[in-house]
Amino acid sequence: MTTHRFVTQQFVAMLLLAAVATMSARPVHAIELIPSAGVTKSTDDNGGDAKAFGGLALRASLLPFLKAEGGIAYRQDSFADGDLKVRQWPVTASVWATPLPFFYAGGGLGWYRTTYDFDSSLPIKDSTKMQMGVHLGGGVEMPLAPKLNLDVNGRYVFMQGDNDNVQLPTSFDPDFWNVAVGLGINF
16 A cells, blocks of 8 residues: 555656646646546457546646646446446546647556445445556647647557556557547646
């Protein structure tokens, strides 16, 4: 449990450092709030159908060609005729390169808290599992109004197992992917 607390503290410190760096080099419309909705799907053969999720991200310009993003999402799946509900809250930190004003690509780290909630009539105790993951992806931002844009992005996620040692993937074998559409509100 203390290892997860340490990882969480590192994540918060990284977000605070990104925020301080952003404030010192902040161009006009440097901060963007992005509520989104999307679908996610396991890459396993028996992964089932794609599932809906919702998210909220805060993206900030670090340099004219670099953005940092912190986000949280929520998704829920039901199994065994509703006897098991699996809820997941990914908290992610990403760095996006923006070689063109409307296009971004990059990746980051995520902390994935997953809760297994069994029906109360079953003799199985609920449990929660926390894992780290690495994601790679990109997207496009299409202007809709002076302080509003449409954000479409996709990611591949590589889970790290039950340890907290983050490793970059050595082969392209993601655990799941997701695609989201959001509304970017610039400040």
